[in-house]
Amino acid sequence: xxxxxxxxxxxxxxxxxxxxxxxxxxxxxxxxxxxxxxxxxxxxxxxxxxxxxxxxxxxxxxxxxxxxxxxxxxxxxxxxxxxxxxxxxxxxxxxxxxxxxxxxxxxxxxxxxxxxxxxxxxxxxxxxxxxxxxxxxxxxxxxxxxxxxxxxxxxxxxxxxxxxxxxxxxxxxxxxxxxxxxxxxxxxxxxxxxxxxxxxxxxxxxxxxxxxxxxxxxxxxxxxxxxxxxxxxxxxxxxxxxxxxxxxxxxxxxxxxxxxxxxxxxxxxxxxxxxxxxxxxxxxxxxxxxxxxxxxxxxxxxxxxxxxxxxxxxxxxxxxxxxxxxxx
Amino acid sequence: xxxxxxxxxxxxxxxxxxxxxxxxxxxxxxxxxxxxxxxxxxxxxxxxxxxxxxxxxxxxxxxxxxxxxxxxxxxxxxxxxxxxxxxxxxxxxxxxxxxxxxxxxxxxxxxxxxxxxxxxxxxxxxxxxxxxxxxxxxxxxxxxxxxxxxxxxxxxxxxxxxxxxxxxxxxxxxxxxxxxxxxxxxxxxxxxxxxxxxxxxxxxxxxxxxxxxxxxxxxxxxxxxxxxxxxxxxxxxxxxxxxxxxxxxxxxxxxxxxxxxxxxxxxxxxxxxxxxxxxxxxxxxxx
Amino acid sequence: xxxxxxxxxxxxxxxxxxxxxxxxxxxxxxxxxxxxxxxxxxxxxxxxxxxxxxxxxxxxxxxxxxxxxxxxxxxxxxxxxxxxxxxxxxxxxxxxxxxxxxxxxxxxxxxxxxxxxxxxxxxxxxxxxxxxxxxxxxxxxxxxxxxxxxxxxxxxxxxxxxxxxxxxxxxxxxxxxxxxxxxxxxxxxxxxxxxxxxxxxxxxxxxxxxxxxxxxxxxxxxxxxxxxxxxxxxxxxxxxxxxxxxxxxxxxxxxxxxxxxxxxxxxxxxxxxxxxxxxxxxxxxxxxxxxxxxxxxxxxxxxxxxx
Numbered sequence: 001x002x003x004x005x006x007x008x009x010x011x012x013x014x015x016x017x018x019x020x021x022x023x024x025x026x027x028x029x030x031x032x033x034x035x036x037x038x039x040x041x042x043x044x045x046x047x048x049x050x051x052x053x054x055x056x057x058x059x060x061x062x063x064x065x066x067x068x069x070x071x072x073x074x075x076x077x078x079x080x081x082x083x084x085x086x087x088x089x090x091x092x093x094x095x096x097x098x099x100x101x102x103x104x105x106x107x108x109x110x111x112x113x114x115x116x117x118x119x120x121x122x123x124x125x126x127x128x129x130x131x132x133x134x135x136x137x138x139x140x141x142x143x144x145x146x147x148x149x150x151x152x153x154x155x156x157x158x159x160x161x162x163x164x165x166x167x168x169x170x171x172x173x174x175x176x177x178x179x180x181x182x183x184x185x186x187x188x189x190x191x192x193x194x195x196x197x198x199x200x201x202x203x204x205x206x207x208x209x210x211x212x213x214x215x216x217x218x219x220x221x222x223x224x225x226x227x228x229x230x231x232x233x234x235x236x237x238x239x240x241x242x243x244x245x246x247x248x249x250x251x252x253x254x255x256x257x258x259x260x261x262x263x264x265x266x267x268x269x270x271x272x273x274x275x276x277x278x279x280x281x282x283x284x285x286x287x288x289x290x291x292x293x294x295x296x297x298x299x300x301x302x303x304x305x306x307x308x309x310x311x312x313x314x315x316x317x318x319x320x321x322x323x324x325x326x327x328x
Numbered sequence: 329x330x331x332x333x334x335x336x337x338x339x340x341x342x343x344x345x346x347x348x349x350x351x352x353x354x355x356x357x358x359x360x361x362x363x364x365x366x367x368x369x370x371x372x373x374x375x376x377x378x379x380x381x382x383x384x385x386x387x388x389x390x391x392x393x394x395x396x397x398x399x400x401x402x403x404x405x406x407x408x409x410x411x412x413x414x415x416x417x418x419x420x421x422x423x424x425x426x427x428x429x430x431x432x433x434x435x436x437x438x439x440x441x442x443x444x445x446x447x448x449x450x451x452x453x454x455x456x457x458x459x460x461x462x463x464x465x466x467x468x469x470x471x472x473x474x475x476x477x478x479x480x481x482x483x484x485x486x487x488x489x490x491x492x493x494x495x496x497x498x499x500x501x502x503x504x505x506x507x508x509x510x511x512x513x514x515x516x517x518x519x520x521x522x523x524x525x526x527x528x529x530x531x532x533x534x535x536x537x538x539x540x541x542x543x544x545x546x547x548x549x550x551x552x553x554x555x556x557x558x559x560x561x562x563x564x565x566x567x568x569x570x571x572x573x574x575x576x577x578x579x580x581x582x583x584x585x586x587x588x589x590x591x592x593x594x595x596x597x598x599x600x601x602x603x604x605x606x607x608x609x610x611x612x613x614x615x
Numbered sequence: 616x617x618x619x620x621x622x623x624x625x626x627x628x629x630x631x632x633x634x635x636x637x638x639x640x641x642x643x644x645x646x647x648x649x650x651x652x653x654x655x656x657x658x659x660x661x662x663x664x665x666x667x668x669x670x671x672x673x674x675x676x677x678x679x680x681x682x683x684x685x686x687x688x689x690x691x692x693x694x695x696x697x698x699x700x701x702x703x704x705x706x707x708x709x710x711x712x713x714x715x716x717x718x719x720x721x722x723x724x725x726x727x728x729x730x731x732x733x734x735x736x737x738x739x740x741x742x743x744x745x746x747x748x749x750x751x752x753x754x755x756x757x758x759x760x761x762x763x764x765x766x767x768x769x770x771x772x773x774x775x776x777x778x779x780x781x782x783x784x785x786x787x788x789x790x791x792x793x794x795x796x797x798x799x800x801x802x803x804x805x806x807x808x809x810x811x812x813x814x815x816x817x818x819x820x821x822x823x824x825x826x827x828x829x830x831x832x833x834x835x836x837x838x839x840x841x842x843x844x845x846x847x848x849x850x851x852x853x854x855x856x857x858x859x860x861x862x863x864x865x866x867x868x869x870x871x872x873x874x875x876x877x878x879x880x881x882x883x884x885x886x887x888x889x890x891x892x893x894x895x896x897x898x899x900x901x902x903x904x905x906x907x908x909x910x911x912x913x914x915x916x917x918x919x920x921x922x
Contacts, residue, residue, distance in 0.1 A: 043802040140888060155665075156889055184664035185829065186889035189873040189881060196883075212803060215832075215875040242877055256807040258836035259876050260859060264814050269836070271808035275772045438635075503719040510677055510712055511733040512704040522722055 005173050005206040006032035011067035013054040020281040024050040024062070026230045029305060032173070032206050037199055039221030039238070040210045041253075043276060047230040048210045049097060052175045056094045072172055089120050093171035097178045099162045103150035110146040113165055122169070135164040139194055156187025160194065167198055172205040180216055188216065196220045215257060218242060223311065226250045229276045229287040232305060236312035246314040246323065249288045286317070294318055348603030355596035359589065363412050366405025374398070374406040374560045385581050392581035395572050403565050404586050410473065411550065411562040415543035417477035418484065422542060423535040425481070426488025433489070434496025435519070446493070452486040458548070465554035476556050480545045488534050495530055499523045529608030536601050540594050547590060562586050623790050623823050624653040624676070629685035631671050645671040647847045649685070653791055656821040658814065660834035660855065663844035669827045673793045676825070677712045678703070708738050711789045715796035717776035721768035727776070728764050730783050740786065752782040756812055774805035778812065785816055792817075795827045810837055831874045835859055843867045845896070853915030863917045865895040
């Protein structure tokens with residue numbers, strides 16, 4: 001099992017609020033292999049970003065309930081903040097969702113990078129900046145950006161700077177949370193490809209790429225995991241998920257994506273009726289059942305995670321019998 | 329009937345059922361009652377020799393007596409009445425000026441008119457407030473309540489103007505304002521329903537803040553001996569206490585009690601403010 | 616006016632220059648020389664990235680801002696000449712918009728019903744029973760009136776709010792609807808429902824829709840005509856299928872290369888740099904100097920050079 005960078009078992013993390021518990025990440029199990037980009041997709045509020053913060057920030061009101069997370073031999077859920085600090089940037093690194101807004105308008109990029117490095121206890125000597133310049137070159141940015149202010153850079157350029165900073169210590173595991181969603185189409189492609197390049201070059205060993213956009217995951221992810229309303233729905237190799245989805249939700253999600261070549265006049269796509277459930281004090285059972293066309297009484301019970309094929313798991317009571325039906 | 333009333337005035341309902349607001353309002357009401365009826369309960373005149381000096385609080389003298397035997401309770405409630413009056417009038421004037429200037433500047437945002445108004449505001453912002461107050465106050469030989477209020481308000485409005493302007497600017501660019509515009513709603517109704525009403529709670533809170541600030545500024549001036557030329561005030565009571573070394577002599581009741589009342593009042597106003605914030609904002613209501 | 620096309624609105628040479636600062640003004644050209652016709656019952660996609668000027672065009676048509684140059688002809692009249700109150704009202708009676716952020720489009724202090732109350736207050740809507748009309752419109756957009764009316768905006772989802780606004784446009788039975796990034800804030804599973812609804816309503820009521828978007832796939836899915844905007848200019852336009860199948864302007868080509876699609880992977884060996892397009896466009900214009908806007912096939916035109 002040493003080929004796994006990350007192993008997550010039955011992880012539960014809830015938000016404690018006045019009215020009760022929001023079960024944002026409920027019983028999620030998966031692993032991440034060395035050299036792999038795992039795409040994590042789902043709608044807003046499905047718990048995908050919460051999952052990321054469970055690994056890295058662990059701040060209130062988010063509360064770790066149970067389950068295991070093993071990051072290259074470190075049981076990170078049991079670690080103290082002090083111990084965990086050592087792992088940040090070196091072993092685990094996060095590009096948060098709103099990273100683009102984090103640039104200070106009054107600081108030059110160089111100062112910004114230096115401040116950030118110092119916060120993580122990294123020496124900002126010439127050697128460090130040589131490495132930064134080397135990496136900037138890698139993402140096709142001229143080193144002159146170091147002496148510019150953030151407002152002079154486009155969103156895509158800022159996102160590239162962020163990628164350089166967060167991978168400067170060659171982390172084994174990078175969490176990229178919606179790094180393409182605020183960007184223009186043209187920058188999206190570059191940034192997403194960049195992530196795959198970093199992996200190919202061995203700068204990062206593995207990554208979880210969180211996004212609501214399945215079509216970007218199709219481009220660069222090795223495997224895709226689908227979450228729905230805080231629950232694990234399905235995980236599998238990218239082509240398997242796209243061509244042979246087993247969970248009704250995965251199928252509906254893929255079917256609802258417009259593609260060039262499909263016009264309304266010729267073929268009508270269908271969305272999913274209804275909206276995701278509220279996760280506050282949610283009851284047992286498959287959380288998709290109220291919107292699922294295939295729901296039966298059995299779905300009142302929470303489905304088990306079952307193996308479909310090698311690396312392909314699904315949580316649905318009816319995946320076997322529906323298999324062919326869904327593909328039709 | 330009652331139900332209809334509350335359905336129409338939901339904001340009021342939510343405001344009046346908010347615990348913080350209730351708590352704050354109770355205390356503020358108490359302080360106001362003290363200012364209103366205190367002087368009637370008091371058995372002495374504020375300048376009258378009421379008995380032995382140096383007495384700690386007792387049933388005879390609720391707040392004790394000063395070093396020269398004046399009744400601290402009488403002086404405090406009379407002073408409170410005058411200070412509250414100055415603070416309230418000044419706060420109202422400052423809020424009014426600030427809102428008008430801010431609202432107009434914001435609505436005509438980006439024009440020369442806006443630029444001029446903001447230039448004027450900025451000049452007032454950078455003026456050293458206390459120095460200006462001292463000069464104005466010292467220049468006027470006779471200072472009544474209203475004159476005092478005007479003096480205090482004259483330096484208090486600029487921040488409100490700036491805040492209200494930026495609020496108006498951002499509200500003006502809201503998409504619901506665009507929707508109202510393409511619904512052909514009159515400018516007056518947009519100003520009222522989309523901009524002003526979304527600002528009402530903001531303005532109300534600005535007023536409470538202003539009241540807080542003007543009260544403090546008033547007490548400051550009074551403490552420096554630049555308060556109303558006639559009568560007593562909260563600041564003056566404290567000034568006397570300090571001048572006569574009240575604290576050093578162990579006469580805590582003389583200096584601490586008036587200050588404490590001021591502090592409690594300001595804290596209560598703060599509670600009302602945060603409570604109202606939750607009550608006026610439908611999104612926070614459900615939390 | 617009898618034409619072979621049923622044109623409801625005509626945009627001619629529209630230009631908008633924003634000025635910022637008073638003492639030392641800076642000028643930004645948000646839209647330059649934009650011309651196109653809007654046909655009855657047709658959907659036009661206005662596609663561009665941030666800063667392309669697509670939203671500006673929408674705002675100009677909605678008279679939320681005034682053009683620096685050019686005209687928008689509606690009913691034989693330039694709409695910037697509409698100043699008088701009653702006439703403005705008549706214009707808005709027929710031309711409406713839906714904006715990007717559903718939560719910002721509803722005044723948070725009022726119940727969602729207000730968007731209907733406003734139009735019934737302002738316009739002479741020909742309905743016998745107002746409440747019944749609203750309920751029917753809500754059923755038309757697949758909303759349950761009992762679960763939506765009387766609610767505050769924050770109690771509904773983004774998709775429901777956008778449906779309410781479509782219902783509002785249906786009630787008014789408008790000629791032209793500007794839908795600015797109507798679904799970009801919605802989730803994948805709900806957006807397609809809203810989109811289908813928009814197309815259905817458009818076809819059923821003969822309403823013309825200008826669908827402003829940055830998403831090529833969505834643009835292709837719903838529109839009859841496509842307009843590609845780049846840095847304030849219209850660089851390619853025409854029949855959607857033709858524009859997509861025979862993209863000619865380097866910017867349009869770049870967009871197609873960049874758009875992620877399921878079932879078709881990006882070529883990993885191809886070097887793709889977003890900055891490259893600036894240079895490509897420049898060279899393209901130089902090569903084709905003096906050509907201007909040319910129709911390369913029927914219903915498909917390309918900007919070959921910047922005059």
